[in-house]
Amino acid sequence: MEKQQYMEMLGKILESMSDTLEDVKRCLPSHDKQCLKGAEKEFRERLMEGLPLVTQVIAQEHKSEAEKKFLMLVPSLQKIGQSMETILVRTKRKVESQILFTDKGLSELKQIISGVKDIARDTKDVLATNNPHLRKHIRAEMEKFIGMADDFALEHQERLVLGFCTPQASYLYVDMLDALKRIARELVYLSEKG
Secondary structure, three states, X not given: OOHHHHHHHHHHHHHHHHHHHHXXXXXXXXXXXXXXXXXXXXXXXXXXXXXXXXXXXXXOOOOOHHHHXXXXXXXXHHHHHHHHHHHHHHHHHHHHOOOOOOHHHHHHHHHHHHHHHHHHHHHHHHHHHOOHHHHHHHHHHHHHHHHHHHHHHHHHHHHHHOOOOOHHHHXXXXXXXXXXXXXXXXXXXXXXXX
């Protein structure tokens, strides 16, 4: 496997993740079950497309440097996939159970989702260009958005205490924020090691 092959696969996964996050952003306030179903299907299909390539590389007795480097990234890709699964499951629960988030909570989630999408775009670019300045920018953006997510979680606790948020919504909101933070961290790892 050449570096070009795994770069294309990584690019497709990052694009699919960004598209899915955009769908989640749209589904959250609208409670659109069809939107969510499409997002889940597309993301899972994109992940499954890469599985034969990963399996093939793992099975090879002798691996090129590019293949070894690619295999070092697989755990991060798995963590991103697990975090995306968490976001999709929590969004599905919110949509199916008609659980409402406050306008502020929705706005905060959308802001973090947009930030993570930007980090994904930049990660794809740094993998293609190996630009060290962009790599530093990605890390700085990740730190900024994780700080924002932590601040949003604290503000959320206040809304919960004051009764503006329900415990059912609280669990979903906090879990989604945590999953977005995990994705951002893994994107930084991909940008630095890819």
